[in-house]
Amino acid sequence: MSVPLYPLASLEQIEETPSLKDGIPYDLEEDLRAYGCKLIHQAGILLKQKQVAVATAQILFQRFWFVTSMKQFGIGDVGMGALYLASKLEECPIRMRDLINVYDLLLQQATHSSTSKLVSQSKHAVFKYTPMSYFGSTFYDLKDALVVAEMQILKRLGFHVNVVLPYGTLVNYLRVLGLTSKETVCSRAWGYLNDALQTPVYALYAVPTIVCAAILLATRHLGIPLPSTPPNCWWELFDADWEDVWSVCGHVMRLYRERDASDQTRLLSMVSKKGVRKWLDDHAVLN
Amino acid sequence: MSLPSSSQAVFEAGPSTPSRKRSRWEPHEALHDDAEMNEPQPPLKRRSKSKGTSLSDPRSQAVTPEPRSQIRVVVERQRPRHSIYVPPRTHHPPLTPSRSVYSYERLNSIEEGSYGVVFRARDKETGDIVALKKLKLDDEKHGFPITALREVNALMVCQHENVVGIREVVVGETLTQVFIVMDFIEHDLKTLLTVMPAPFLQSEIKTLLKQLLSAVAFCHERWILHRDLKTSNLLMNNRGQIKVADFGLARRYGDPVGVGGLTQLVVTLWYRAPEILLGATTYSTAVDMWSVGCIFAELLLKEPLFQAKGEIEMLSMIFKLLGPPTTTTWPDYSLLPLANTINLPAPHPSQLRQRFPHISVAGIDLISRMLAYDPEDRISAEEALQHPYFRESPFPKHPDLFGSFPSVAAGEKRRKHPDSPHAPVRAADYKLLTEFDAP
Incomplete structure (x- = not known):
């Protein structure tokens, strides 16, 4: 059986992303991508959506920013569009209204916790969600944005929305390496694969490379030795190159570094394209 | 998903050069690519066996200079040889947005179905003739319709020589205009069967059926059910090749079928499997095989097998x-x-032999296994391809030896046009032929 081929970003798209061309620095784009994926993930959990649909949505979301600038579309809208689209692709469609409400809740919650942190630690107000009105314009505006985002994802990805998920490959590789008896390795590697969904790696590298990186991180963390000196390097069994595996590991590990609360607040203000544009204007004045 | 077993995943790497890493980003030369994709790598235990020799050792520095005559071999070996399950990065397509529909020049419309309009068009850049299918997207309450998504996705997943090729999806000016660009194929089997003077020969039927089965096997292997196989959805070119088309009702299936089950509103009535007629919601690949059986019978009879007006x-x-x-x-x-609502007639044996008196024993066996009642018992596409029917005389005819016909879809000589004031001369001949053939 032939291997399914899925789209990956080209070298030009990686070297200069559309957002970078618009003046959004690389690390800010990276943070916004990660935050957008976190929102997709949280929304997926609240909607009790299948993990395959959530993962597919995150991969489509990551692909999208190699063909579109964050100045043109907000990570909130595109995240919603990606989850809506992926749910159809995985044959588990969700209701628009549920999705919109969940995103609204998540963003209100995030705003609440970041402002209350800044104000004072002692006066920690309890979060209370204010639902939008059923026939209000907020809902219809969000619904329009969702439909547009879904269509734009399809159009800008040329309708190449087939996604290959890494989980089956992980199970096979762990079997080949004789690691399936060690439950900690399996669950840890599985976790790295899920965390990697918040990074662009699924739009950059083939699945075997990413799976090797997850196994490498898991085994190194747990101190399990695998043959790693030339000519016997275990990742070569799976056609992965060391440089690529290492780069994926770097992408994943960057997610875990310590972050300021102000970084989080900055991201929150840039969930919509309006916020991104405002940020760009402010920083254009400074330069 | 790649499922490398340990032996298949091991590749034999050539001597490594410093430029090797960067070369992943460059297109590999065609020669190398072909060799890589076509010949499956031998399952190697070579790594352990040939440890001493420098050629199979990826990190070794010392390479003895090769004689000039072996340069081609050296070139092929310089790059890492991937297992066929892990194609190099450059084989994956880049992320490319949809082009505009104005890249095509519209020629004539081919047909209008309930799902959209099909045009014949010319690619302005390459001059290729293609079929453009406009998707109906008006007043959609749930965003992009899931049926259209399934169709596009199924076509992209099922790229096979006997499935109509999808070239791209293009868009018009507004977001409601989306077109699937497919290879243009001259005929559909339905029209062909009604206009051709004599039925297909046994050898031709075998070729067509084999092609159909290999396409269906390919789709099923990729977890796609077609759910609307019928002769009018089988296109045929002038080189004896058929292509399965119209994936408008196709969808991915799982094992077991997911929650909620599948709809019974699928497959054109004449080709619909009995389990769907009786209300099953957990049907699977066997429904496509029933349709294949009906198509097989139609090729033999030159008319549809079951021409019913309603489900009962x-x-x-x-x-x-x-x-x-x-x-x-x-x-x-x-x-x-729905089994309780049906009154079964008095038991009697199958009438297949009487209906197909001229076909071989193997042929009857194949058709009866395609039309087996129990979906579990019905032959799969993969099994059917191995059936003795295809290995007995008359053997399948080579596709190149098929005759060619004028294409109705391309607007060539419409033979059946009673109102046309200037009927082509040959149409008259042809009418005589059909009358002569009629019982």
Whole structure:
């Protein structure tokens, strides 16, 4: 059986992303991508959506920013569009209204916790969600944005929305390496694969490379030795190159570094394209 | 998903050069690519065996200079040889947005179905003739319709020589204009069967059926059900090749079928499997195989096998031809939702032999296994390809030896046009031929 081929970003798209061309620095784009994926993930959990649909949505979301600038579309809208689209692709469609409400809740919650942190630690107000009105314009505006985002994802990805998920490959590789008896390795590697969904790696590298990186991180963390000196390097069994595996590991590990609360607040203000544009204007004045 | 076993995943790497890493980003030369994709790598234990030799050792520095005559071999070996399960990065397509529909020049419309309009068009850049199918997206309440998504996705997943090729999806000015660009194929089998003077020969039927089965096997292997196989959805070019088309009702399936089950509103009535007619919601690949059986029969008869007007008539026609189902031919029959509402006729044996008096024993066996009542028992596409019918005389005819016909879809000589004031001369001849053939 032939291997399914899925789209990956080209070298030009990686070297200069559309957002970078618009003046959004690389690390800010990276943070916004990660935050957008976190929102997709949280929304997926609240909607009790299948993990395959959530993962597919995150991969489509990551692909999208190699063909579109964050100045043109907000990570909130595109995240919603990606989850809506992926749910159809995985044959588990969700209701628009549920999705919109969940995103609204998540963003209100995030705003609440970041402002209350800044104000004072002692006066920690309890979060209370204010639902939008059923026939209000907020809902219809969000619904329009969702439909547009879904269509734009399809159009800008040329309708190449087939996604290959890494989980089956992980199970096979762990079997080949004789690691399936060690439950900690399996669950840890599985976790790295899920965390990697918040990074662009699924739009950059083939699945075997990413799976090797997850196994490498898991085994190194747990101190399990695998043959790693030339000519016997275990990742070569799976056609992965060391440089690529290492780069994926770097992408994943960057997610875990310590972050300021102000970084989080900055991201929150840039969930919509309006916020991104405002940020760009402010920083254009400074330069 | 790649499922490398340990031996297949090991590749034999050539001597490494410093430029090797960067070369992943460059297109590999065609020669190398072909060699890589076509020949499966031998399952190697070579790594351990040939440890001493420098050629199979990826990190070794010392390479003895090769004689000039072996340069080609050296070139092929310089790059890492991937297992066929892990194609190099450059084989994956880049992320490319949809082009505009204005890259194509519209020629004539081919047909208008309930799902959209199909045009014949010319690619302005390459001059290729293509079929443009406009998707109906008006007043959608749920965003992009899931049926259209399934169609596009199924076509992209099922790229096979006997499935109509999808070239790209293009968009018009507004977000409601989306077109699937497919290879233009001259005929559909339905029209061809009605206009051709004599039925296909046995050897031709075998070729067509084999092609159809390999396409269906390919789709099923990729977890796609077609759910609307019929002769009018089988396109045929002038080189004896058929292509499965119209994935408008296709969808991915799982094993077991997911929650909620599948709809019964699928497959054109004449080709619809009995389990769907009886209300099953957990049907699977066997429904496509029933349709293939109906198509096989239609090729032999030169007319559809079951031409029923409604579902009840359809069931009674099936029962009449095959004999009513029994507990041995279909153990789970009574569990089907609508089984209680049907009065089975008196038991009688299958009438297949009487209906197809001129076909071989193997042929009857194949058709009866495609039209088996029990979906569990019905032959799979993969099994059918191995059936003795294809290995007995007359052998399948080579596709190149098929005759060619004028294409109705391309607007070539419309032979059947009674109102046309200037009927082509040959149409008259042709009419004589059909009348002569008629019983």
